[in-house]
Amino acid sequence: MPSLTMESPIASEEKDVCVVIIGAGPAGLATAASLNYANVPNIVLEKDNVCAPLWKRRAYDRLKLHLAKEFCSLPHMSLPWKLPKYVPRAAFVSYLDTYASHFHVDPLYNRTVLSASYDEAAARWRVEARNTTTVVEVDDHHGPLLETYLARYLVVATGQNCEGIIPDVPGLEGFSGEWMHSSEYQNGLGLTGKNVLVVGCGNSGMEISYDLSNYDAKASIVVRHPVHVLTTGIVYIGMKMLKFLPTSMVDKVVVFLSRLKYGRVAKKHGIRRPDEGPFFLKEKTGKTPTIDVGAMRMIKMGKIKVRPGLTRIEGDTIEFEDGKKARFDAIIFATGYRSTVRKWLKGGEDLFNANGMPVVGFSKGWKGDHGLYCAGFSQMGLAGISMDAMNIANDIILSLSPLK
Numbered sequence: 001m002p003s004l005t006m007e008s009p010i011a012s013e014e015k016d017v018c019v020v021i022i023g024a025g026p027a028g029l030a031t032a033a034s035l036n037y038a039n040v041p042n043i044v045l046e047k048d049n050v051c052a053p054l055w056k057r058r059a060y061d062r063l064k065l066h067l068a069k070e071f072c073s074l075p076h077m078s079l080p081w082k083l084p085k086y087v088p089r090a091a092f093v094s095y096l097d098t099y100a101s102h103f104h105v106d107p108l109y110n111r112t113v114l115s116a117s118y119d120e121a122a123a124r125w126r127v128e129a130r131n132t133t134t135v136v137e138v139d140d141h142h143g144p145l146l147e148t149y150l151a152r153y154l155v156v157a158t159g160q161n162c163e164g165i166i167p168d169v170p171g172l173e174g175f176s177g178e179w180m181h182s183s184e185y186q187n188g189l190g191l192t193g194k195n196v197l198v199v200g201c202g203n204s205g206m207e208i209s210y211d212l213s214n215y216d217a218k219a220s221i222v223v224r225h226p227v228h229v230l231t232t233g234i235v236y237i238g239m240k241m242l243k244f245l246p247t248s249m250v251d252k253v254v255v256f257l258s259r260l261k262y263g264r265v266a267k268k269h270g271i272r273r274p275d276e277g278p279f280f281l282k283e284k285t286g287k288t289p290t291i292d293v294g295a296m297r298m299i300k301m302g303k304i305k306v307r308p309g310l311t312r313i314e315g316d317t318i319e320f321e322d323g324k325k326a327r328f329d330a331i332i333f334a335t336g337y338r339s340t341v342r343k344w345l346k347g348g349e350d351l352f353n354a355n356g357m358p359v360v361g362f363s364k365g366w367k368g369d370h371g372l373y374c375a376g377f378s379q380m381g382l383a384g385i386s387m388d389a390m391n392i393a394n395d396i397i398l399s400l401s402p403l404k
């Protein structure tokens with residue numbers, strides 16, 4: 001029995017494959033399925049031991065898709081007709097499992113990609129992955145297994161929500177209560193009666209603060225910058241209009257409807273609206289408007305308190321930018337995510353900004369040099385994933401075609 005001291009990794013043979021897809025979330029599954037559909041050989045490398053791990057393990061219980069079902073199906077197989085218009089997380093997860101098995105997508109699990117670089121001489125992408133389930137022993141030496149894949153095409157499908165961001169707040173290390181990132185939040189059980197601060201008013205923060213107040217926690221939410229607050233219905237109208245009207249016009253209608261619905265509450269509680277429209281911002285910066293599923297009603301009733309940015313923490317007391325202080329038992333950082341692409345992708349950096357998101361905008365963020373593609377980074381959530389997957393598969397099929 002070898003002792004498990006990790007020594008230098010032991011390399012296995014190199015494997016030649018046509019397409020390597022990194023990540024088995026919806027974008028990776030959709031791309032693999034679209035390639036399988038056309039008999040293009042591909043493999044999917046996934047660092048976790050299940051597909052769609054974020055959807056399975058890092059999402060809160062009450063989550064439903066914010067976009068209507070018609071915008072969220074993956075290629076070649078619609079979401080079942082019997083599901084509600086806004087699909088609950090569990091039903092979406094089972095659709096993904098069915099989808100993967102239907103299209104014979106069989107990811108290689110427990111593979112952590114360490115690097116991917118383009119080898120000019122071989123005209124191949126060289127992808128190095130650590131197989132985290134296997135420890136190999138050669139003579140006296142044992143260590144993790146390092147696998148190398150040589151691929152003609154590389155698809156980055158590692159998602160936008162790779163790694164939770166915790167901001168540097170002075171005094172956080174000495175906070176006397178508990179704190180977590182929103183990706184660890186499941187529900188408000190155990191927080192009933194507690195003072196809970198939710199930091200961040202994106203979709204996670206707004207819904208978590210609402211969930212907390214349903215569990216009778218005393219929730220406060222930090223809103224430090226202007227934000228668009230919309231309903232699922234307003235977004236639905238916007239998505240429909242976008243099919244035939246320019247973004248600027250859609251934004252005018254959407255902002256008008258949002259002002260009618262929330263104008264007064266927002267003003268009273270100091271929630272400001274950005275100067276630029278919600279769909280413009282989504283396309284240009286990737287920032288999603290916040291969809292209210294009940295938090296605004298709680299804010300109006302005074303059950304959720306709105307706070308400005310936080311400045312520091314001392315024991316159980318948190319100080320805010322307006323100079324006010326309050327005691328809290330728990331903090332939930334709904335402060336967003338960063339992608340880790342730039343840590344392991346060598347040579348494709350031009351395609352990604354500092355947050356690891358492709359720099360080109362909506363529906364164009366899927367193609368780089370030497371057969372490098374990005375899936376699932378475009379700015380329309382699941383609706384964009386499907387489009388990316390089909391664009392990528394078509395592009396690969398065309399470039400493999402003997403007629404070309």
Ligand SMILES: NC(=O)C1=CN([C@@H]2O[C@H](COP(=O)(O)OP(=O)(O)OC[C@H]3O[C@@H](n4cnc5c(N)ncnc54)[C@H](OP(=O)(O)O)[C@@H]3O)[C@@H](O)[C@H]2O)C=CC1
Nearest residue numbers: 064065066167200201202203204205224225288334335336
């Ligand atoms: N049902 C659904 O479809 C859901 C979809 N999502 C999606 O998942 C993605 C991730 O969402 P989410 O987790 O909300 O992350 P986001 O990045 O969308 O939001 C993070 C929020 O935190 C704020 N923030 C960041 N740092 C600080 C700080 N130091 N102090 C105060 N506020 C801060 C940001 O505001 P600022 O402008 O001030 O930086 C922003 O409002 C999004 O695309 C979202 O739409 C999420 C939940 C549900």
Ligand SMILES: O=C(O)C(=O)Cc1c[nH]c2ccccc12
Nearest residue numbers: 066067235282288289380381382
């Ligand atoms: O994917 C997200 O981040 C969502 O919350 C859903 C979403 C995708 N595209 C949008 C455009 C406007 C509002 C919400 C979304």
